[in-house]
Amino acid sequence: MDADVWNEHVARGYDESSTHMYEATVLDPAVDFLARRAGRGPALEFAIGTGRVALPLSRRGIAVAGLEKSEPMARELRKKPGAEEIAVTIGDMAETRAPGEFSLVYVVYNAITCLLSQDKQVACFRNAARHLEPGGRFVIECFIPELQRLPPGETARPFHVGEHHLGFDTFDLANQRLVSHHYRIVDGKADTFLSPHRFVWPSELDLMAKLAGMALSERWADWKETPFTSSSTSHVSVWRKPLEDSSSD
The missing domain is CATH 3.40.50.150 (Vaccinia Virus protein VP39)
Structure with a gap:
C-alpha cells in the first residue's frame, strides 16, 4: 500500500x-x-x-x-x-x-x-x-x-452518492486498474481522497x-x-x- x-x-x-x-x-x-x-x-x-x-x-x-x-x-x-x-x-x-x-x-x-x-x-x-x-x-x-455495467467507451461509475459524500471509480480495463475517488463535504469544506487499486x-x-x-x-x-x-x-x-x-x- x-x-x-x-x-x-x-x-x-x-x-x-x-x-x-x-x-x-x-x-x-x-x-x-x-x-x-x-x-x-x-x-x-x-x-x-x-x-x-x-x-x-x-x-x-x-x-x-x-x-x-x-x-x-x-x-x-x-x-x-x-x-x-x-x-x-x-x-x-x-x-x-x-x-x-x-x-x-x-x-x-x-x-x-x-x-x-x-x-x-x-x-x-x-x-x-x-x-x-x-x-x-x-x-x-x-x-x-462490475464491468458488465460499464457501457462501451465509459470508464467511470459511481458507487455512492449521498448528501455529504460522492464516490466513483474510474477504470483502466486494459491494465486491470481503477482509482476510487472520494469527495466529502466536512464543515462546509470539500475534502478529496483518491486511492489506486489493481482489481x-x-x-x-x-x-x-x-x-x-x-x-x-x-x-x-x-x-x-x-x-x-x-x-x-x-x-x-x-x-x-x-x-x-x-x-x-
Missing part, C-alpha cells in the same frame, strides 16, 4: 469516513467468520489499518498480530483500547515477515487490490503461506468489479494461491456465507496450506 496515499491526514479521518464498516451488521459477521477459521489462533492481519477487525477479534480471546505499511494508520490503532494486545510490524504485506506462525492470515475490505501489480499480489500469497502453520488458512475479502478476479487469486502452495477450500459471496454465484459483487475466499507430509517423518 502506498504510504503517500495512506498518510497522516487520511489516517486521522479514516474511521470517521468508514463508519458504515463499523456497523454491527457489517462487522460482526466478519469477526464471527474469522474467529471460526482461526480456531485457537494466533491470527495475523495483513494491512491491519486502524484495527477495525483486529480489535474485536482480539476481544474474542484470539491472539492477533498485524502487518501495516502506513505508520500513520498504525499510530491510530495504537491509540485505541486493547491495542496493547496486538503486535504490529511495520512493513509491506507482500514481503515483510512478522514474528511467529499463525493458524489464520487474513486480508479484508479489498486491501489485496492496494497492491498495484500482479507480481506484488502473488508475493502477498507467498508471504501469507510463509506465515501459516501446516493446515492454516488464508482469507481474503474482495469486491468483484483481480477470483480465478486469478486461485492461481496465485496455487503458486504459493495453497488450495481453495471455501468461497462465499459475503461474511454471512451466502452462496457465491456469477452475479455476486464480492467474495470471501479461503485457501488452505496443506498439512505436512507424514511420509517424511
